[in-house]
Amino acid sequence: MSKELRTIDFEFKSADSKEFPKISFHYGVVGSGDMELIYQYKDLGGAAKITICTPVTGFDHVWKQVFEKFITISKIGNILIEINDNNATPAVVFLRLNQALKEALDGVESNNSDLVSSSFLELSARERAIGLVDENSFTELVSSYDKMSSPHLPKMGESIEFDDGIVTGVGKIGEKTVFIISQEGRYIGGSLGEVSGAKFVNILRLAREFYESMLKNNPNLPESKRPAILISFETGGVRLHEANAGLLAHAEIMNELQLNRGKVPVISIIGSKVGCFGGMGFIAAATDIIIMSEYGRLGLTGPEVIEQEMGKDEFDSTDRALVYRTTGGKHKYIVGDSNYLVENNAASFREALKKVFSLDINEISKLRRVGSSEMIAKQKKLVQLSIDLQPKDSIDVWRFAGNENPEKLVDLNVKAFLETAKQLDIK
Amino acid sequence: MDNLLGKGRLAIDIISDKDSFQENIIDGKSIVEKDFGDCAVVGTIKINGIEAVVIGNDGETYNPRFPVVYAGIIGMEEAYKMADAVYITIKNDASKPQGEKRPIILVVDTPGNGPGKQEEIFGMNKATGGYQLALAEARHKGHPIVAIVIGRAVSGAFLCHGLQADHILSLDANFGTMIHVMPISSIARITKLDIEKLTAMSSENPVFASGAKFFYQLGGIEELITDIDSMPSIIAKHIEEIKKLKSNGEVDATGPYARGKLGNERKGRIVREKIIQMMNDQFATVESKYS
Numbered sequence: 158m159s160k161e162l163r164t165i166d167f168e169f170k171s172a173d174s175k176e177f178p179k180i181s182f183h184y185g186v187v188g189s190g191d192m193e194l195i196y197q198y199k200d201l202g203g204a205a206k207i208t209i210c211t212p213v214t215g216f217d218h219v220w221k222q223v224f225e226k227f228i229t230i231s232k233i234g235n236i237l238i239e240i241n242d243n244n245a246t247p248a249v250v251f252l253r254l255n256q257a258l259k260e261a262l263d264g265v266e267s268n269n270s271d272l273v274s275s276s277f278l279e280l281s282a283r284e285r286a287i288g289l290v291d292e293n294s295f296t297e298l299v300s301s302y303d304k305m306s307s308p309h310l311p312k313m314g315e316s317i318e319f320d321d322g323i324v325t326g327v328g329k330i331g332e333k334t335v336f337i338i339s340q341e342g343r344y345i346g347g348s349l350g351e352v353s354g355a356k357f358v359n360i361l362r363l364a365r366e367f368y369e370s371m372l373k374n375n376p377n378l379p380e381s382k383r384p385a386i387l388i389s390f391e392t393g394g395v396r397l398h399e400a401n402a403g404l405l406a407h408a409e410i411m412n413e414l415q416l417n418r419g420k421v422p423v424i425s426i427i428g429s430k431v432g433c434f435g436g437m438g439f440i441a442a443a444t445d446i447i448i449m450s451e452y453g454r455l456g457l458t459g460p461e462v463i464e465q466e467m468g469k470d471e472f473d474s475t476d477r478a479l480v481y482r483t484t485g486g487k488h489k490y491i492v493g494d495s496n497y498l499v500e501n502n503a504a505s506f507r508e509a510l511k512k513v514f515s516l517d518i519n520e521i522s523k524l525r526r527v528g529s530s531e532m533i534a535k536q537k538k539l540v541q542l543s544i545d546l547q548p549k550d551s552i553d554v555w556r557f558a559g560n561e562n563p564e565k566l567v568d569l570n571v572k573a574f575l576e577t578a579k580q581l582d583i584k
Numbered sequence: 585m586d587n588l589l590g591k592g593r594l595a596i597d598i599i600s601d602k603d604s605f606q607e608n609i610i611d612g613k614s615i616v617e618k619d620f621g622d623c624a625v626v627g628t629i630k631i632n633g634i635e636a637v638v639i640g641n642d643g644e645t646y647n648p649r650f651p652v653v654y655a656g657i658i659g660m661e662e663a664y665k666m667a668d669a670v671y672i673t674i675k676n677d678a679s680k681p682q683g684e685k686r687p688i689i690l691v692v693d694t695p696g697n698g699p700g701k702q703e704e705i706f707g708m709n710k711a712t713g714g715y716q717l718a719l720a721e722a723r724h725k726g727h728p729i730v731a732i733v734i735g736r737a738v739s740g741a742f743l744c745h746g747l748q749a750d751h752i753l754s755l756d757a758n759f760g761t762m763i764h765v766m767p768i769s770s771i772a773r774i775t776k777l778d779i780e781k782l783t784a785m786s787s788e789n790p791v792f793a794s795g796a797k798f799f800y801q802l803g804g805i806e807e808l809i810t811d812i813d814s815m816p817s818i819i820a821k822h823i824e825e826i827k828k829l830k831s832n833g834e835v836d837a838t839g840p841y842a843r844g845k846l847g848n849e850r851k852g853r854i855v856r857e858k859i860i861q862m863m864n865d866q867f868a869t870v871e872s873k874y875s
Binding site for chain 2 (some may be wrong): 458
């Protein structure tokens with residue numbers, strides 16, 4: 158397990174090869190048992206050149222067979238294929254090669270209308286970034302094609318990903334320019350390392366500098382043109398393999414969030430599988446607005462750690478319902494930690510964003526949870542409530558908030574929940 | 585003295601001028617109304633004659649209202665108490681010019697944030713996030729903030745209490761200081777890498793290993809301190825340096841962003857700069873599309 162990552166190279170040529178179009182095409186996520194690839198045109202006299210970066214040893218002959226079959230059947234040539242593998246089986250490799258080739262040849266771009274209506278929970282980081290903004294408006298910055306993967310992981314034998322598990326870029330929602338950060342939970346839990354940390358931090362700076370230059374050119378910049386930042390979280394925080402660099406990046410992010418206040422609103426989007434935990438849990442808490450789906454989860458300490466600390470009687474981390482009641486979107490909405498609760502699709506997140514964008518920056522600032530002594534005074538009342546109420550379960554807090562049958566809220570769909578649920582009101 | 589682990593109050597006494605520490609007092613008034621945030625210590629000290637607000641951890645007590653908060657852990661009450669101290673300092677110094685804002689000294693010895701169910705139900709993440717924003721605001725407004733690690737500076741708790749400072753100092757490993765996200769044994773278990781291999785790798789790559797010297801190489805610490813008695817004079821020296829660096833209102837000359845640059849200079853984090861440059865260059869080519 159602790160061998161370094163290695164690269165394997167092959168070259169094949171099909172007798173009557175078909176030339177790959179003059180494009181670059183990226184496909185896939187380096188999840189466990191999965192892989193990503195980049196296809197790129199190159200004049201190789203009709204040959205195909207393949208480079209695989211993998212933690213696997215001893216199966217070079219299998220890789221060779223799979224590629225030979227792929228090239229023989231597809232007859233594709235004048236192509237460079239680069240693969241980052243994370244223990245994908247030969248069947249998965251063959252499947253991915255073919256799926257990717259079909260999409261590349263069909264010229265399939267990610268289609269917004271599919272993305273905005275499908276389950277947000279299932280979307281990759283890149284699909285979320287594209288789906289949240291207007292069609293054809295997204296430009297990725299430091300993308301997979303730049304291949305800025307982690308310099309630290311190869312020596313540890315951990316698979317790399319060309320985008321280091323984070324998608325960063327810029328797009329439009331109406332006339333507003335939005336800067337986007339989107340984390341990929343399938344790649345090492347969406348964790349933050351040196352590269353992904355630098356990408357995250359610099360988007361926050363870039364957005365502020367862009368706003369300041371817009372303001373310089375137009376001191377009467379209308380509110381509708383004020384840029385915004387969206388962060389689609391899917392992460393447990395620091396990446397242990399490069400823990401120190403990840404930690405320092407978290408501190409930089411918090412610094413930029415404070416500098417962006419009153420200038421560029423920062424909006425958290427939480428509705429992906431891994432949730433938003435660890436250091437990223439307090440990064441989200443420090444943003445202006447939080448939008449969650451009922452499947453979104455937000456917190457600081459993960460359920461397993463609490464169980465370890467307090468015992469299984471106090472918190473059973475295998476009780477999925479309990480975990481959702483404590484950290485999920487519905488609870489966070491009732492206690493006011495999430496400003497909006499939305500359906501599990503990008504279209505609903507976009508609707509909430511439009512509501513946010515109808516507010517001016519001062520109104521947005523008032524929706525924050527922390528960031529001033531007045532807000533802290535209000536939060537301290539919640540802490541007092543924790544002491545007075547000693548809730549055994551979030552349900553106790555829901556009841557205290559005025560919900561007469563709190564247990565019933567758990568199973569309501571979002572629309573019915575929003576019509577019924579009372580939010581905690583602390584004066 | 586071997587070390588100051590768990591002894592935040594003693595450390596405050598060591599760095600303060602004799603009998604100058606006034607607990608809970610800022611500008612003559614108590615900022616704490618009742619029993620609150622027992623594991624955090626706040627107040628006013630003088631350090632080489634300079635008045636400063638001090639915020640530390642008390643590793644020798646526990647919070648009777650929150651069972652997971654003891655031994656220097658930062659719970660919800662602790663984080664809000666610490667944030668209050670910062671906001672009151674900002675408010676009381678609001679009319680002072682840039683160079684006269686009061687220094688804030690963070691005495692760091694904390695093993696973590698409150699890991700409990702109550703904490704998750706009511707939002708521990710807001711408490712630690714709120715305190716960090718308070719510190720960042722004070723730093724941007726000109727208050728010199730010096731953190732000094734005297735014991736444990738662990739993961740999210742170090743982010744909460746320490747990493748937002750202008751400059752970070754640490755007693756070196758001879759004093760038992762622990763700076764890390766996780767000890768190497770836990771990293772080995774989770775990443776399934778051999779502990780021997782990880783330990784060997786850490787000598788050439790500081791990016792994951794546990795210890796003050798590795799954070800120093802990454803630019804995460806400005807200066808390592810090798811003797812306890814020199815703490816007050818070194819803190820005072822950094823207060824002056826910070827004042828100079830921030831005299832024209834510069835916010836990137838100190839703090840987390842400056843430590844990123846320091847990480848590059850010390851060759852501990854060299855890819856960070858490349859990413860920033862690449863992203864800026866790429867954005868410049870499309871900026872007009874978005875203006």
